[in-house]
Amino acid sequence: MDDRPIGVFDSGIGGLTVLKEIMEQLPGEDIVYFGDTARIPYGTRSKETVIKYFFQSVRFLLTKDIKAIVIACNTASALAMEEAQEAFEIPLLGVIEPGAKAAVSATKNSIIGVIGTEGTINSQSYQRKIRQMLPSAEIIGIPCPLFVSIVEEGWENTDVAYLTAKKYLLELKEHNIDSLVLGCTHYPALRYTINKVLGDNVILVNPAYETAKAAKIMLKEKNLLSNKADGGKCRFYVSDNPEKFKRVGGNMLKKEIASVEKVNIESL
Amino acid sequence: MDDRPIGVFDSGIGGLTVLKEIMEQLPGEDIVYFGDTARIPYGTRSKETVIKYFFQSVRFLLTKDIKAIVIACNTASALAMEEAQEAFEIPLLGVIEPGAKAAVSATKNSIIGVIGTEGTINSQSYQRKIRQMLPSAEIIGIPCPLFVSIVEEGWENTDVAYLTAKKYLLELKEHNIDSLVLGCTHYPALRYTINKVLGDNVILVNPAYETAKAAKIMLKEKNLLSNKADGGKCRFYVSDNPEKFKRVGGNMLKKEIASVEKVNIESL
Missing domain, CATH: 3.40.50.1860 (Rossmann fold)
Known part of the structure; x- marks a missing residue:
């Protein structure tokens, strides 16, 4: 059992669809969400740049004492996951x-x-x-x-x-x-x-739905599920425009996001 | 008279429309074009982030011994030009x-x-x-x-x-x-x-058209026009995807772009 939070990464706000599924299927888990809104979209960038941006994001999430990372972003999952698996020790799960x-x-x-x-x-x-x-x-x-x-x-x-x-x-x-x-x-x-x-x-x-299911299986296999029955908390970080994220994200999640912190991601 | 190049900034490839007008109206001028393709689009970002990205771009252009900067990007012109005018000494012209x-x-x-x-x-x-x-x-x-x-x-x-x-x-x-x-x-x-x-x-x-006209007037007033009658050369730099820029940009300019160099813009 492991009560540390799960890290969820996305290039922006779209990953909240994955977050929502995780919250429903794993209600006891704490989550740290990071959206790289200063550099969204990833979808048109080169592999090299996506890897660089994603690695900076992983380094940020690692400062939050997480136990695993779910990569909600399809582009980062497609272009940077293999490289990240070699570079970092933490369990990673992508959407692909x-x-x-x-x-x-x-x-x-x-x-x-x-x-x-x-x-x-x-x-x-x-x-x-x-x-x-x-x-x-x-x-x-x-x-x-x-x-x-x-x-x-x-x-x-x-x-x-x-x-x-x-x-x-x-x-x-x-x-x-x-x-x-x-x-x-x-x-x-x-x-x-x-x-x-x-x-x-x-x-x-x-x-999104399939990935939340897979996250549950992965945490179970690695004996990383949280002990708490429910009430998992979620903290939000972005690299730009926290106010916009709060507003649009709240609409997407259909519940208020209390606070969003801005991260200087380029320094990581 | 001043034979140094004009710097042209854009968040990506769209600024080539401004470049094209400058090349037509000021055929003797050398140009250094920088497109911040690693962080395009600027249009949805916060003022603070646009200023940060634009200042890094200006610092890059300044390494190329330019005499003035034309800001082809509307968002950067709108959100960061006043701040840049205070921070840098070089003449700046935006599209607004x-x-x-x-x-x-x-x-x-x-x-x-x-x-x-x-x-x-x-x-x-x-x-x-x-x-x-x-x-x-x-x-x-x-x-x-x-x-x-x-x-x-x-x-x-x-x-x-x-x-x-x-x-x-x-x-x-x-x-x-x-x-x-x-x-x-x-x-x-x-x-x-x-x-x-x-x-x-x-x-x-x-x-784009109006800005090229204004650039000519500004250079004349400041006595910065080039001595050469024609044959101005253009060098291209981007922060991501030089190959794509070469291909799409060549189509836009209706002439081949011989080489595009990649810049590590975040380090500036």
Whole structure:
């Protein structure tokens, strides 16, 4: 048993979807959340830069006496997790493996779509992981950069969202996919619009949910679960705009965020 | 006369529109361009962070023995130019004043629209500058964050762009504006779509063009124009993804970019 907090990393605010799932599935755990809002988005940056930014973030989280880190950001999971596993001793869990596993369980025809940022899709991380588990899989990856801005604008269910989804997802439809990984923390907010474009026969996989499940299993295996039955506390840190994080994050979590501290991440 | 290069700053690649205008209007000038691609976009960041990032960029440009800096980025011009003028001795020219001046010249009914990033619009920089020159002006500022992603996706003339423009610009139309400042380096690429929504009676002001004109005047006044009649050379530096900059930037400038160097901007 280990009452130290879990660290949750994201490039910004989108990782609150993963946090929310962890809070529901692991209500006894304390959490330290860090969002690198001064340098969001990671999705268009080079691998080298994503590694640098993510390592600084890990170094910050390590100052908070955490027992493990969940990487909510798909891009950081895709581009920097392996390197971080070599560089740091703390247990790390990214969203790629749980997301890939769920897609493999869901598919019947072995034709799987993956959508995400440029960085995530071009890294081939989901594609590789899926192929390891299901070598016969046909996988179609499409970067959908506009989706992030649409969600941040609150336009998830507008005609702009629908037309954008139609443009991006046409190729997936033509390939007859039967499951789709929503490989960016923002995308689950678009699930109704995506469902409208792809139809009910395509199962939408939300890695946030799968990752929280995987976190529980990992902590149990490593004997790191907290002793407390419930009432886990959450502390929030960002590298820019704490006030905005408080406001928008509160809306996302559907409960007030009492305080958010700003971190000088570049010095780490 | 002064043959040293002009420094041009942008948060990324959008400032190449300003560079292009400078190259046309000042063909004899050498230029050093820096794009802070590791931390783009500036438009959603706090004033404090924009100042920090911009100051680091100025310190980099100063290592290149430049004679003046043109700030192509609207957000940096809006949030950090005054502070930089106090902190650095080098002549600085931003896009806000030239853009505001052109809007004031263009308007007949004194009802002016301004579009830009969240940071630019909320800073009220354009609004204040216009009001200084035309106190009776009615100014409507609208942040249009999706426009940047649309341009970066190459979707300027699609139905997604048209619907998005209709959504953002409706209020400007209702206010009966007769001129509109395109207050973000990416937006001039959307001028046909914006024109389709607002109609021919609304004059679109492109601060990139106005800023190049103002740069020529400033250099002349300060006796800093180059002696060379033409053939000015341009060197390019970025903080991330030089290969991508080379490819996309070459398309924007419609000529090949021979080399782009990567700068470790955070150490400055």
